Amino acid sequence: MLFRREVLEGIAGGRIDRVFRVWAEPRVRAGSTQRTWAGIIVIDSVTPVTPEEITEQDALRSGFNDRAALLTALSKSTKEGGYHRVMLHLGGPDPASEVADNADLSDQELADLKATLDAMDTRSRRAPWTREILRLIEEHPGLRAQDLAERLNRDKLPFKADVRRLKALGLTQSLETGYRLSPRGKALMTHLRSSTE
Structure with missing residues (x-):
């Protein structure tokens, strides 16, 4: 509803x-x-x-x-x-929302999140997708799900299901239109970028 x-x-x-x-x-x-x-x-x-x-x-x-x-x-x-x-x-309050608002992540928490994303990508029947969607939401906060899905040549409903999986990890937050990275998601993305430099 x-x-x-x-x-x-x-x-x-x-x-x-x-x-x-x-x-x-x-x-x-x-x-x-x-x-x-x-x-x-x-x-x-x-x-x-x-x-x-x-x-x-x-x-x-x-x-x-x-x-x-x-x-x-x-x-x-x-x-x-x-x-x-x-x-x-x-x-x-939504417990997941409280988790999402926490950007003060330990090295172990960051490593665990990265491992979870790796596992989700490995189990996927498509190409790895978790970081691609996180980057897209980071670059286009508030953009409609339909428009985000089209940028990846994907159907809207499967795309939204994947975003919900990331939200369950506390990495994204729903807006009235579209999504944004949560503070937790931003901290993870900063970590992922620094670990590849």
């Missing part, structure tokens, strides 16, 4: 505790979590609702000025299905 930046900021600030989606079938379930740059979002409940059941309080607590604005936004959805109210809250 995707969230706009202002919605994530509202959830983090406690102003937003619900969102509305148009789904044929719910895409999330109660008790599930989602990692975002703002932290871990916890899904409390997912309830189908009719337009008549959507209240002014729903609108205000989902980031809209009033019920009419929320209903207008929902009516413009190109997706087919019914309206769903998703109650949620911020469960806490």
